[in-house]
Amino acid sequence: MSTYTVNNGQPFPLGSSVTENGVNFAVVSEDAHTLILCLFDEEDNELQRLPFIAKQRGIWHMEVLGLKENQRYGLRAEGPFEPEKQWLFNKNKLLIDPYARVLTEKLVWHADQAAMTEEGELHLVDSAYCIPKSIVKTVLPAENRPKRVNVLPSHRALYELHVKGFSQQLPIDDALKGTYLGVISKEGLAHLTSLGVTTIQLMPCFSFANERHLEELNLKNYWGYNPISFFAAEPSYAQQDATVEFQKMVDGLREAGFEVILDVVYNHTAESDMDQSSVCYRGLDNAHYYRCADGHYLNFTGCGNCVDTYHSASIRLICDSMRYWVEVMGVDGFRFDLGVDMGRTDHEFSPKAPLLQAILQDPILSHTCLVMEPWDIGPGGYQVGQFPRGFLECNDQYRDTIRRFWRGDEGIIPLFATRIMGSRDYFHKGQRSALHSVNCITYHDGYTLNDLVSYHRRHNLANMENNRDGHGDNISQNFGIEGETDNTEIQSKRLNQQLCFIATLLLSQGTPHFLGGDELSHSQKGNNNAYCQDNETTWLSWQENDARKALQTALSSLMTIRKAYPILAEIYLEDDPLYQHMDADHIEWLNQFSQPMSEGEWSESERDYLALTLTSADISNRLWIVFYREDHPLNVPLPKNSENIEVLFQTPGMSIKNDTLQCDYRGVLLAKLA
Template identity: 70%
Template sequence: MNPQTYQVSTGFPYPLGATITDKGVNFSVVSEDAHQLYLCLFDNEGNEQTKIPFTVKQKDVWHIEVLSLQEGQHYGLRACGNFNPAKQQMFNEHKLLIDPYAKDLTEKLVWHKDQAAITSKGKIHSIDSANYVPKSIVRQIRTNPNRPDRIKLTPSSRALYELHVKGFSQNLPIDNELKGTYLGVITPAGINHLKSLNITTIQLMPCFSFMTERHLQQLNLDNYWGYNPISFFAPEPSYAKEDAITEFQTMIDGLRRAGFEVILDVVYNHTAESELDQSSVCFRGLDNARYYRHQDGKYLNYTGCGNCIDTYDSASIRLICDSMRYWVEVMGVDGFRFDLGVDLGRTDHNFTPKAPLLQAILQDPILSEICLVMEPWDIGPNGYQVGNFPKGFMECNDKYRDTIRRFWRGDLGVVPEFATRFMGSRDCFHKGYKTALNSVNYITYHDGYTMKDLVSYHQRHNLANMEDNRDGHGDNISQNFGIEGETDNTEIQEKRLNQQLCFIATLLLSQGTPHILGGDELSHSQQGNNNAYCQNNEITWLNWQETEARSAIQDTISTLMLLRKNYPILAEVHLEDDLLYQHVPSDHIQWLSEQGTPMKNDDWSDMNRHYIALTLATSDLATRFWIIFYNHDTPLDIPFPTDTAQVEVLYHTPGFTLSTKTLYCAYRGVFIGKIHH
């Protein structure tokens, strides 16, 4: 079939991608440096039928309307231009390219050596790649007219629960065809579990269509986490029974109907095309020198993944913002967590909170109103920026993680910093400028130990990753209580469970926005693997077995989450010295020693201190809490705070006993009670 078979018109430049018109389909693609773009049409068996040249280039946008084409048409792109790797020009007409704005793909992308645009000798790779690249599909994506309304949360009630679609649903007691899928998440078993925790927000791990890296494929491993995208629009097909788009939308609607806010972990900092000699399946073939950061003929690899998107380029800024609006308006999500967010705030090299992409997001009437969470680092220069993003973004706070781990491990001299982290890390999220809720507090995340492993392993155990145990964090600030790994010793098991409860209780009583790693409530173990990104198996799939630990941890989360919702002061206290709250009455806080007396300078500077307590009272003094943290195992008799007639127990870890005027603490633990005068 030849090009003359199809009638074409000039079409229009926007919207970008494939748009169904009254006459056919309009195609619009950005490529500043290409000399010519071609639209390649394929039948449903993957046979290339014709190659049609784009007829118009307008402000770096190529566009054409092909008459009589219909929804469901498979297509790809080819780009002609200079092939000069030294100048980052990688045009190669032999390489079929995915439309960056494609909403659906015919299949999952799998790495193949013939996807490369360049040979090992630096020459143009002349083998055609069409057989090894998914075809883009013309789709008019519709939304459910009966979609549930977005959940309106008060910021102080928000609590994030990090969920991997497959890991969460693979072992659920549900129909086999739903295991590991979008639809599996919203089965009654999945929804009932999530609702039982009283959390508010589901943070989905990446659902953009992604690819397994070359080195993992050669080791017969998978990219399980999904932080290696090839499309910023098409959802990952391996999580679907049939249609990833409609099933993702159905999942979001189901979660929203159940009362949850849903945010999506997104990777806008790099793509699966990786290093220059690997895949050329989309951005690299269309305009490598524009889409990716480079200097002196080499990529600026600020992500550690071989490339990074040039978020200082106008085409990339538009691409990312268009993608975000699509996932919000069409696919239904309520916000985003940004992987390696510092890369999104870079100009030519350096980070600035005034970077164009960050400002574009914050001025957008849709994007500025959703939940936005930043991972505030990358591996580039000045890549650590905790607390420095614009105030429209919440930020993952690793300083909180490390300090809380050190405190409960019993490290010396940690109490002052523990108090700082507990009160919202005001050294990072400054009073008068940001609320403590900007701090996303966490103790465990997907990239590290689970909470069960944090109390069971002293060293990482990553041999299954096939990298001789070199990958993953070396210093995990963990504690195994005397035996490495699993044990039948009941005393150690009790200590480990108590430590997990202390972690959870601290997290949910801290000022800020808590983040819970999905599976921690089940006391899930990854067998000591703290970098399980390539373990698509029982190491990462959640185990739903009923255990004493699971029951205790789930009850703790449920109880303390309900407390946070009922008493917003537990998440956001209004202090007199914080100008952010000068328009509201001030709450009250007092730090106490184990003698029940106010903390003095000598108490704060005591390197051997293992105890810290406080009273927290609302501005009208109608509600007053007594909160205790003790990380040692020597018993204590703790007197009630001054002017306390009675203490109503709201929650405590094992080991506490309340008497008339004294609280007995047998060993390390957390206590919160309501004070009555």
């Protein structure tokens, strides 16, 4: 006999919400025959099972009178168990509320969480003992929250930051190390502010879980790209209350002048393959939450499942989640992991996909900073430049071309010029600004900048996959010795190459992305897939050295220059219809004689020198940018009509002497001509 009184309640809002007389619960499960609310005490003893008494439009709902804030609960769904039809209902499996704001603990994989046995039969073991409980929690925006920082698009520069990796070895109080609050420590903010970047891109902070194979190898999912909840904040980064401390981190970053965007994973969940965990979406509505065909998942993510972002329940879940992180948790935008899945209709990609359109028409979400990773591993999964306006896009074409140029690959000059001018072969003139191209040299998934110039091959044995994981071709260069070396000549060359990469990135048209730690010359010892290395491999080292000083100085100096001369980020060309309402700027490409590049020179396979001048429409600024990638000395005359020259930035091998640019070895120079 129930000790609780219930009534129909309301279908919205989804999840649990405190009412005047109790708590309202609303959960999507279109195919379940019965949905059951399970109440728990603080010792995780199951107190009561209450069947939902109302259902409309696939939403089960009821109000339970007398319940209060902080009540622990879970769900059980009864229905058909027919895996070939994607029905995996199993009342023995306790389920997390997809809309739960807070969970009692971090999810840890256990074999008893599976809905089916290895033989494909119904798994009869009750999983409540190994499932985090959802908590009824009213989460409100922080009081007196700093206003969103208004970042000019031409000033925007992203800094990718892992909460634990950034703060774990900072010289701060031990209690703050590896936490949300550690990021906004005095030392943390001082470092970030010194760089001049505008936007902190936080790596995933949704509550996530370790994959089964990592549990078996005694490794951890460090990056966090394996979410179980789209609302609950990751508890391992908190001292006590992850929700409150995440909000404090965001507010602290805003107060320091930063825009904050969150790397989000809406393309798959930690439930993985069909025979693994059934802890939330799979047990509630497997046939609708996940993409499937012919009795199998469509694994377009490489993670065992992919969310069916064409279904209304998933669209609503994702948009509700995004609004929560903006309005309540305080972020200013998102970076979407494997974003092509979000742009798929039934199976194919379309820029008019309902989820993308839902985001762009939303009065809240459409005003945030939206950065798309424009690929997944499914059919038609490479879509760089194809997302609708409103989304910036990570540009791996830029990354690969810039790496090839500085490595010395032949026949790369025309493509190099295209990339530094905004990749107009992908982000076409008249359609999208070059600022839609998010340019990077390094990202979390790959080499750090230090390793890019120190290793020729990946060194991933610590991942315990026999060095098979991670990219095999990194377009890297070790300058003669693999890995660390005491050879000062090689160290000097490696540092110079890193400076050339940073200068190229910040002197290119588009929006720059910088991997946190590159300015510290951080190395992962050649591991280019360190997703499971929660140790000093990935934790940033804050030891002072000459390389760190040079890299930080270059980054901060170039950021200051970039903000002072917006033409470096976005040039208004007369042949671009996007800017037909504006006065046109001017660009000229120059050879090593400071003469206009000829058609034949563009086709030279071994060309190592390329320069350009950018002249603003009002002729107030004329900038000369030089890229030279050979290590033999080269003397270059100054461009014509340049009686006065002011060097704004130069790498060590570049200097102006006797009205001549002297290139002692490879380098980059930026000068203002008059």
